Amino acid sequence: MNPHSSQTEPIRHADGPTIGPGRHRVLIQAYACLPDHGSEEGVGWNRAIETAKYFDTWVICCKRLCANGIRRHFATHGAIPGLRFVYLSNSRRERFLAGIPGLRYLAYNLWNRRAGRLAQRLHKRHRFSLVHHLNYCGFREPGYLWKLDAPFVWGPLGGAQNYPWRFLPKAGLSVTIREGVRSIINELQLRFSPRVRKAAQRAALLMAATTTNYQALTRAHRVKPLIFIEGGVAERSFAATPPRTDGILRILWCGNLEPWKALHLLIEALAQLPQDVRWELRVVGSGSLATQWQRMAEHHGLDDRIRWMGQVSHQEALEQFTWADILAFTSLRDTSGTVMFESLAAGKPILCLDHQGAADIVDSSCGIKVPVTYPQEVIAGLAQAIALLARNPAMRDMLGRGARRRVQKYLWSDQGKRLAELYRQVIASNVQNDSAVSPLPYTEVRRDQCYSSSRGEISPVAMGKA
Secondary structure (H helix, E strand, O other), X not given: OOOOOOOOXXXXXXEEEEEEOOOOEEEEEEOOOOOOOOHHHHHHHHHHHHHOOOOEEEEEEEHHHHHHHHHHHXXXXXXXXXXXXXXXXXXXXXXXXXXXXXXXXXXXXXXXXXXXXXXXXXXHHHOOOEEEEEEOOEOOOOOXXXXXXXXXXXXXXXXXXXXXXXXHHHHOHHHHHHXXXXXXXXXXXXXXXXXXXXXXXXXXXXXXXXXXXXXXHHHHHOOOOXXXXXXXXXXXXXXXXXXXXXXXXXXXXXXXXXXXXXXXXXXXXXXXXXXOOXXXXXXXXXXXXXXXXXXXXXXXXXXXXXXXXEOOOHHXXXXXXXXXXXXXXXXXXXXXXXXXXXXXXXXXXXXXXXXXHHHHHOOOOOEEEEOOOOHHHHHHHHHHHHHHHHHOHHHHHHHHHHHHHHHHHHEHHHHHHHHHHHHHHHHHHHHHHOOOOOOXXXXXXXXXXXXXXXXXXXXXXXXXXX
């Protein structure tokens, strides 16, 4: 069948042979889910493949964003037993709304409504032991899985963190207005959105991605979420960087060139360094402030030591850690920051701000955290830390070893085990409360059979034939 056809068919069961007893069935909703990616896409993918190790797993995801990448991965790497994807297309109305400034969340909500109806039909057929709204991780859109008659898991949740007010004047008028309005809306939505409140109270397991989000959810809804870091890292081998002999500190910065990433703080810190501190900076990423920040660097006479890499693939970004001595992470508003996990895996110390996700991920064994007080104090703190790291290769080496130890806490495989145990606890609690619920037999899912959904219906699609 042509996967791009608008013709629809009823749901068809695609189970393979039973290979073991006692496996529960889990439904995950992950709008963004892609192999070989960071950010939300990487979180969705890695959570899905880890869950499939322990449960028969269905994943509802966005067809436009995810289908082609997943199919290519399957064609190259073959099957993962127990994992099945259900692709839900964006409707024409959703695509139209997504292109209008300020209406992206409305388009996302409409997709979630249809995903909720799709989940109801899947649940009617497969009787899931647990459903999990995974991403996007922002609390504003809880989706509709919480309406199903199955234990509901939500998170890890982010999005409650705000841009520090003291830093808004330095960001410019437009950013001040946008971030100020966002902070006000954030608080109103967190406290007064009926769906956010109902989903939070309905959740058998509510997870906060950071301490900041834990505090916000606790304050707004009198719930006690579990702090469960949003991101992670795959087990991979980074080549050990040979000792530097040229006395140059190589700094890597990765992210969107947007106001909340605050690259300007690093540029101003570099401009304050003493002449004896030798450094080079590589900036990986693109965004609306690229030209402005390049001009800032030129104004300070730094442009000859900064290489603007632009947008690169995930693999190319990882390769930059072989070059780097440290990662600088300057975000003023971020749930976490997946690049920090990659830095830890590469054995590179992290220089960051001591707030939000970075405060939870980085400790004194693997990096330096600068207190978030006033802009000039933060800039001075960044400059002092850079000078300290540049003059002390032994400290960099010690922090690098600490980074490799620290990353063990964030391996996807270990996180998968922890989440699987939490799932089991939720399911067991539900079984005790409802004797009609019982484990379902595990069925192997063939990689060449997934589902693609159009207009809210589901039809079988052969992998790699789109």
